[in-house]
Amino acid sequence: MKFLITGGAGFIGSHLAGRLIEEGHTVVALDDLSTGSLTNVNAWRGRPHFKFVHGSVLDADMVRKHVLDSNHVIHLAAAVGVRRILRDPLHSIQTNIQGTDHVLGACAEFGRPLLLASTSEVYGKNEGKLCEESDSIFGSSSMMRWSYATAKKLDEFLALAYAAERGVAVTITRFFNIVGPRQSARYGMVLPNFVRAALAGEPIRVFGDGTQTRNFTYIGDCLDALMRLLATPAAHGKIFNIGGDEEVSIHALAERVKQAARSSSPIVKVPYVEAYPEGGFEDMRRRVPCNCRMEALTGWRSHGSVDEIIAQTIEHERNHLDSHAVHPGPAYPEKEAVPTMSR
DSSP: OEEEEETTTSHHHHHHHHHHHHTTOEEEEEEOSSSOOGGGTTTTTTSTTEEEEEOOTTOHHHHHHHHHTOSEEEEOOOOOOHHHHHHSHHHHHHHHHHHHHHHHHHHHHHTOOEEEEEEGGGGBTOOSEEOTTOOOBOOOTTSTTHHHHHHHHHHHHHHHHHHHHHOOOEEEEEEOOEEOTTOOSTTOOHHHHHHHHHHHTOOEEEETTSOOEEEOEEHHHHHHHHHHHHTOGGGTTOEEEEOOSOEEEHHHHHHHHHHHTTOOOOEEEEOHHHHOTTOOOOOOSEEEEOOHHHHHHHOOOOOOOHHHHHHHHHHHHHHHHHHHHHSOOOSOSOOOOOOOOOO
16 A cells, blocks of 8 residues: 655654555655654665655645545644744644644545544543543643644544544544654653763753653554554544553653663753743643553554663664764754653
8 A cells, every 4th residue: 555644754654654664565754854854764765665755734735646646644744842832832733733634635535544643632631541532621721832732632623523524534543652762852752851861971850840640652562553553444433542551750760761771860850930931831740541442442552661662762872872973963952851742
């Protein structure tokens, strides 16, 4: 089959492109490189089963062209990262809503099935064990931090409306902190920031009091889940959590990274007001997924433990540092410590 992946040069998109190519499929990766990178897809550029297209999902004509030329669409493109949302809220909202509408409209026009990536952010401040039917509890609209969650929830409403009224075969996934090799630290992603700080002997910065907990999902487990959903027509019209099983506090995560990296870095706590001087930020204490729907339909379960995920990330970052020792360049493009937005 021929897959179109929007956001195909991003962290998840590039890994998924590689998996699909390995299984004999053709992939077109559409990406504006605002958060993705060509280095993520260099391994496949020039190969007959891969094509990179530099473009935005805000370009409706470009989206239509490539949806028409595909058999299946995977929509991962989004404006993500706490810092980016707070600094550039208007463009972020437009990208996450208008871009998704362009993709859905083209899929409806040409009858293409769609896998739409959403996020655990849509649960907002709901802190119980979260199943797909759990309520969304958002903060005040004066807190721009919630614009991302609101936009992604609207994406889900759009997708289900297109499914109901125009017959789009859409499957929606909610990611819980997908992590692993090639994840950028530039937009506040917690694990690569912790690992890079530990390897550099710099302070590992924990925002807030560090007792807030998250579940982390290894990229390999995420890819396994996505491949199962792509092969399961019964998933159409449904929403699925994709999350790891192990709950860990952010402070404990920092300690485990420090130990695994054998680092002398101090762990320091940074008040949110210092971490996000732009304002408009609010955190939630706990976010734990229930994966029962995913397991019942596809048999999928996550396997990567937090310690295994940390080890894999450290290995990747050490290799990255070694490559920079040969090819000098900035190893730490922008230091932003602890996120709460998951992808």
